[in-house]
Amino acid sequence: MVKKHFIVIILVFTLLTLLEIGIFIEALWHGWGGFGDVSLEYTRAGNIGIAFLTFFIPISVIGALVIRIILCIKKMQHLKGILIECVCALLGIGIVVGIYCMALTIVDNSIAYQWGRQIAAFFIDYFNWMTFSIY
Numbered sequence: 001m002v003k004k005h006f007i008v009i010i011l012v013f014t015l016l017t018l019l020e021i022g023i024f025i026e027a028l029w030h031g032w033g034g035f036g037d038v039s040l041e042y043t044r045a046g047n048i049g050i051a052f053l054t055f056f057i058p059i060s061v062i063g064a065l066v067i068r069i070i071l072c073i074k075k076m077q078h079l080k081g082i083l084i085e086c087v088c089a090l091l092g093i094g095i096v097v098g099i100y101c102m103a104l105t106i107v108d109n110s111i112a113y114q115w116g117r118q119i120a121a122f123f124i125d126y127f128n129w130m131t132f133s134i135y
Contacts, residue, residue: 013092022116046129
């Protein structure tokens with residue numbers, strides 16, 4: 001049962017990292033005009049929205065970790081379990097970052113990565129978070 005718990009933690013953090021990388025990459029490349037087109041830049045609402053999209057997953061994970069640590073301390077449980085869970089979470093994150101650096105096509109073909117890109121593209125386009133730059 002404990003091994004399944006650790007495998008689930010690794011898989012959840014792998015999926016969250018793929019989703020976060022997809023959101024981040026789409027936020028970086030959405031305004032790029034390509035070769036010869038006019039590039040776009042974020043509006044004030046766009047900057048706030050992209051900051052929310054980019055930082056929502058990491059901040060919520062840190063919040064969940066803090067709540068988990070507080071519950072472990074309240075129940076007088078050993079912190080060994082929480083440390084092993086943190087190592088599993090870092091392993092899940094490290095796996096995705098390593099694969100992203102070494103074999104980009106594997107990450108590009110994952111569903112969670114593409115879903116993250118589509119979420120970011122939807123919010124950017126639907127709420128008009130980008131506009132033409134004025135010089």
